[in-house]
Every structure is written in structure tokens, then in C-alpha cells.
Amino acid sequence: RHPVVIAVDGPSGSGKSSVSKAVARRLGLAYLDTGATYRAATWWCLHLGLDLADRDAVAEAVRTMPLEMGVDPSVESVLIDGHDVREDIRTTRISEKVSAVATNLEVRAELGRLQRALIDAQKAVGSFSGGRGVVAEGRDITTVVAPDADARVLLTASEEARLARRALELHGDAGTEAVEATKDQVLRRDRDDSTVVEFQVAADGVVTVDSSDLDFEQTIQAVLDVVAQVA
Numbered sequence: 398r399h400p401v402v403i404a405v406d407g408p409s410g411s412g413k414s415s416v417s418k419a420v421a422r423r424l425g426l427a428y429l430d431t432g433a434t435y436r437a438a439t440w441w442c443l444h445l446g447l448d449l450a451d452r453d454a455v456a457e458a459v460r461t462m463p464l465e466m467g468v469d470p471s472v473e474s475v476l477i478d479g480h481d482v483r484e485d486i487r488t489t490r491i492s493e494k495v496s497a498v499a500t501n502l503e504v505r506a507e508l509g510r511l512q513r514a515l516i517d518a519q520k521a522v523g524s525f526s527g528g529r530g531v532v533a534e535g536r537d538i539t540t541v542v543a544p545d546a547d548a549r550v551l552l553t554a555s556e557e558a559r560l561a562r563r564a565l566e567l568h569g570d571a572g573t574e575a576v577e578a579t580k581d582q583v584l585r586r587d588r589d590d591s592t593v594v595e596f597q598v599a600a601d602g603v604v605t606v607d608s609s610d611l612d613f614e615q616t617i618q619a620v621l622d623v624v625a626q627v628a
């Protein structure tokens with residue numbers, strides 16, 4: 398069996414992280430969370446006390462960032478200079494600022510190269526349960542980082558469904574107040590991010606999976622179906 402690369406893009410709250418991770422586990426593949434590299438870069442720049450609007454300083458810091466990204470779908474591991482930043486990079490402090498770093502084009506080029514190298518390494522070495530390859534997930538994996546992936550999926554969901562999911566994740570309920578509180582996280586971030594990458598409309602050859610009316614298991618199945626057609 399040849400090494401397989403599965404690329405999954407989508408807006409926030411589409412479920413792409415949890416679905417991609419589950420797909421990776423079932424197929425015995427590695428899992429690359431590219432959003433975590435942008436979050437780690439943001440953490441590093443803040444740690445260094447940089448002004449995120451200083452594009453050159455931010456780009457330089459990212460070029461020399463001592464990042465170690467784990468790719469095991471069952472053990473999240475993100476280390477920067479020995480700091481375990483796994484939890485810190487998920488906080489609102491980082492979520493609020495990550496777009497400022499992700500819209501820096503030099504940063505995108507640098508992290509894109511890093512992500513590509515991590516993907517290529519997985520094709521070469523094989524992974525946890527004997528499978529070979531990787532599920533890589535983000536905003537521009539199907540289009541920029543791995544347009545040559547074996548399977549390319551755009552995972553979407555209605556705004557209503559995405560807000561409800563994020564609210565549940567962050568606040569434990571999907572009532573009106575919780576949904577209001579997540580609007581900035583979901584909608585503002587996607588709006589900012591879309592100024593530099595297109596992840597709302599599928600590119601040529603990318604299969605759209607709309608998860609609005611699918612539960613978690615059905616969404617995993619829908620992605621596995623896309624993979625089965627190319628495997």
C-alpha cells in the first residue's frame with residue numbers, strides 16, 4: 398500500500414480537528430494539526446514580547462522558533478524550547494491573536510514549509526499502527542501545502558451548526574448566551590483568516606463534506622468514503 402496523504406480544510410467549528418484525528422486513528426496514520434503550528438507561533442511571539450503588528454520581527458521569530466510538533470493522533474504534543482504549550486495555545490489569549498500571525502505572508506511561507514516537511518517525513522517513515530501517511534488538517538492544506546494529496550476534503554457546516562459546536566466545546570452548552578460569546582472566536586477569526594486563504598469554497602478536485610446534519614460518526618464515515626474512493 399502506498400503512503401497516503403489526506404488533506405482536510407474547513408472553517409472553525411466545522412469539526413475538522415476531531416474528525417481528522419479520528420480518521421487518522423482508524424487508518425493508523427499520523428495526524429498533523431497545522432492550526433497548532435500557527436497557535437504555537439503566536440505563543441512564541443508573545444513569549445518573546447513582540448508586537449504582533451511588527452511583521453518583520455514576527456517573521457524572523459517564526460523562522461527561528463524551536464518548535465517540536467508531535468504527529469501521534471492519540472497524544473497531542475507541542476513543545477517550544479522545552480515548554481509544553483499544548484494547553485496554553487488553546488486559550489482565548491491565543492485564539493484572539495492567532496489571525497494576526499496567520500495573515501503574515503512570510504509566516505505562512507515559513508510554516509507552510511515546516512508543515513510540508515512534516516507531511517513528507519510521514520510518507521517516508523510509516524506511523525503508529527503500521528499504516529503509512531498522514532491526515533493533515535487546516536485552512537490551506539488542500540490548496541497550498543498539499544494540493545497533491547491523495548484525498549482532499551473541505552469540511553463545512555452551517556454557521557448555526559458551527560457556533561453551536563464551539564459553544565458546547567467552550568461553555569458546555571449551546572444556549573443563546575453561549576452562542577453569543579463564541580461569535581467573536583468563530584466568525585471574526587474566519588473573516589480575518591479568509592483575507593489570506595480561501596477555505597469556504599472547495600477548490601477544483603476537493604470534495605465538500607457538509608456536516609451540518611451529520612453526527613460525529615457520520616462525518617467520520619463521510620470522510621472515510623472520500624478516502625476509500627482513492628485508496
Ligand code: C5P
Binds near residue numbers: 431500
Ligand atoms: O484550526 P485552528 O482553529 O486551531 O487554527 C488556528 C488559526 O490558525 C486559524 O484561525 C488561522 O488563523 C490559522 N491557520 C491558518 N492556516 C492553516 C491552519 C490554521 O492560517 N492551515
